[in-house]
Amino acid sequence: MTRGTPLGRVRGLGSARSGTEHFWRQRLTALANIPLTIAFVLLAMTMLGRNHAAVVQILGSPLVAIVMLLFLVSVTYHMKIGMQVIIEDYVHGDGAKYALLIGNIFFCVAVGLTGVYAILKLSFGV
Amino acid sequence: MAEAETSDRKRNRPLSPHLGIYRPTLTMMMSIVHRATGAGLYFGTPLVAWWLLAAAGGPNGYAKFQGFIGSIFGRVILFGYTWSIIHHLLGGVRHLVWDTGRGFGPAEREWLAAANLFGSVVLTALLWILGYMTMGGQR
Ligand code: HEM
Numbered sequence: 001m002t003r004g005t006p007l008g009r010v011r012g013l014g015s016a017r018s019g020t021e022h023f024w025r026q027r028l029t030a031l032a033n034i035p036l037t038i039a040f041v042l043l044a045m046t047m048l049g050r051n052h053a054a055v056v057q058i059l060g061s062p063l064v065a066i067v068m069l070l071f072l073v074s075v076t077y078h079m080k081i082g083m084q085v086i087i088e089d090y091v092h093g094d095g096a097k098y099a100l101l102i103g104n105i106f107f108c109v110a111v112g113l114t115g116v117y118a119i120l121k122l123s124f125g126v
Numbered sequence: 127m128a129e130a131e132t133s134d135r136k137r138n139r140p141l142s143p144h145l146g147i148y149r150p151t152l153t154m155m156m157s158i159v160h161r162a163t164g165a166g167l168y169f170g171t172p173l174v175a176w177w178l179l180a181a182a183g184g185p186n187g188y189a190k191f192q193g194f195i196g197s198i199f200g201r202v203i204l205f206g207y208t209w210s211i212i213h214h215l216l217g218g219v220r221h222l223v224w225d226t227g228r229g230f231g232p233a234e235r236e237w238l239a240a241a242n243l244f245g246s247v248v249l250t251a252l253l254w255i256l257g258y259m260t261m262g263g264q265r
Contacts, residue, residue: 027225030218037215041208044177045253048195049261052188055181068178079171082164111175118178 022081029078036071043067060122068119076112080105156239160217163210170207208253213246 043064047055058064083104091097148154173195180191194200220238223229229238 027222030222034215034219037211041211041253045257045260048257052181052185055188059178059181072174075171079164079168083168086161086165111172114172114175115178118175118182121182122178 022085026078026081026085029074029081032070032074033078036067036074039067040071056122059119060125062123065119065123069116072112072115072119076108076115079111080108083108152243153235153239156217156242160214160221163214163217166206166210167214170203170210173203173207205250205254209246209250212249212253213242216242216245216249 043058047058050058059068084101087097087100087104091100177191177195180187195204220229220242223238229235
């Protein structure tokens with residue numbers, strides 16, 4: 001188990017068994033989040049003052065729906081990694097840590113899929 | 127012999143940082159605020175999901191959402207969410223600049239931190255002024 005260079009052994013692993021993967025994905029989603037959050041803020045601003053029918057029409061239009069889907073996926077994935085880092089920093093007891101890590105994943109998936117479901121429903125008009 | 131060496135090392139080695147004796151600095155505060163806004167956004171994002179779900183659900187549910195977000199409490203939350211997202215966005219860009227190996231100089235990092243804070247306050251104010259102008263402050 002001691003074969004390879006020290007760098008080779010930690011690559012892709014490390015204490016969390018995921019090495020630099022989280023760092024990289026956090027940056028990837030951060031980069032994607034820049035245009036997506038700007039678009040989201042502007043879209044939300046144009047919709048928040050309007051009535052239900054107008055909002056349904058805007059959210060269901062293809063370009064807006066696609067941007068919202070990308071936003072939801074990127075942000076909830078980014079959120080999941082970010083909160084995991086916070087939990088790993090502050091919570092050290094195994095029980096509490098794993099409970100929170102699991103809760104974090106459930107929370108982010110639930111928030112993300114709720115949003116995705118709503119957009120798809122609006123798009124396909126069921 | 128070993129003792130003399132240890133005490134000599136003790137005197138000369140750099141002391142490890144200790145939170146209790148740190149003077150708060152702007153860059154330090156901005157680092158904490160980046161984490162705080164990230165966590166705030168985390169708990170604020172279910173509101174986005176609620177908004178979309180309410181829109182998908184129908185006029186009655188949507189009216190409930192509008193009632194909430196239009197209330198004083200809802201507006202305070204929305205304002206906090208706006209500022210957090212802008213501040214965290216600019217802070218995120220700052221992080222990405224650092225990832226390229228730039229922006230670490232003593233003057234640069236102060237400047238970046240100040241620009242982050244100033245920019246987030248100004249942009250949030252602008253967005254809300256724009257929002258009130260286009261919506262007339264009501265829903
Ligand atoms: C609603 C949107 C967002 C949410 C919920 C969110 C959430 C979070 C959370 C919880 C963290 C962990 C904080 C920490 O470790 O201190 C984080 C970190 C980070 N966020 Fe976001 N974020 C959002 C948008 C953005 C955007 C738009 C950017 C733009 C570049 C961004 C860039 C970053 C970066 C670079 C980090 C890593 C900071 C570090 O390494 O300390 N985030 N985010």
